[in-house]
Amino acid sequence: MTFAAMQRSRSEDRRISPVFWVLLAVLGTSAWALQADYGNMRFGVFLFVVSGWMVSLCLHEYAHARTALHGGDITVGAKGYLTLNPLKYANVLFSFVLPLVFIILNGIGLPGGAVWIERSRIHGRLKHSLVSAAGPLVNVACAAVLLIPVGAGWVEGLGLVSAMSFLGMLQISAALLNFLPVPGLDGYGIVEPWLSYRTRRAIESFAPYGMLAVFVLLWQPQVNQVFFDAVRGTMDLFGVPGYLGDLGYHLFRFWVQ
Template identity: 70%
Template structure:
């Protein structure tokens, strides 16, 4: 292969997928609609949150892959992980379909894992930990970008409003708050040191080989175990109280996110 062919191949491996551009287009169009008050508020919030959530999932997986590339795994490009195409990831069901279903049903930012990293190519425990941490850090960065403008009051007087009972409420900041809630919950869940989640991936390189071998059989069931625990009402209350407290650090009240979720579930009212 010539140098020109190599450069062309690398360019194709990193070219942003049309699928991702479509997601950005839906995000931008629905965001404009709820900003200006065009169309049905609930349907606009639904499109905005689903598109925004999927964009964040793509960037979450991209962060894992990009960090792995710089860490020594040069195969991630050939696998399509750098194109931001959700259909290129190893497990689209776990990383995209189920998380979207959980958002629709319960308003929980369910984490997913989809990029297959060839860990033997990466030297150094710190690099392995950084690869695992890269995804949740994207969710945290998203949360800051979404929640900071709402908490600062920059979006209080937008034209896009809807009538809820006797109150006229702004739609766009409510949608941002709900999407921000999903990002915070996804980051918190993903940082749990549970096998199969990124939190365990952060600490795993520092564990003894004996401990890692003992824990390995439980990795496929880690996410299921977290879901079962969250299904318990008291744990669910504790978890969302923590999420709301974190949002409160940005000056965003939990009621704003609840309003966003109410608008998001437009089919139920």
């Protein structure tokens, strides 16, 4: 392969996917419709939240991949992880379908695992931790982008305010869940490099059940209450009352009267 061909291939590996541009277009259009009070408000909230959530998932996985690239895994480009194309991820079902189902069922932003990082190419415990931390930090940033304007009163219109509040609530819930040091979540990926080999081997057999255990716990009313109290408490730090997120969830489910 010539140098020019290599450069062209590398450029294509990092070119933003049309799928991502479509998601951004839906997000922007629905935001405009809500701001202008155009069309069905509840359906507009649904489109805003779904498209915004998928955009944040793409950015979440991109952050993992980009950090891994700088850490030494040069294979992420060829896998399409730098194009922000959700169809390139390892498991579309677990990364996008199931999180959307969880949002519909109980309003929780479920973290999804999608990119396959070749950890053997990355050397240094700190680099491994940063790769894992990059994703949930994106959720924190997205929450700030959504909630700061609402808390500061820069956004007008009940539809857009409630939609941004609910989407911000989802970002906070995803970040809180993902930072848990539970196998299968990014929180465990952050601390795993610092554990002894013996401890990692002992935990390894329980890894497939980590996320399942979290799901089961979240279905328990007491745990669910504590979790959402933490989410709403975090929203309060941005000056956004939790009831706006609850209202956004109600409007999001436009099929429920």
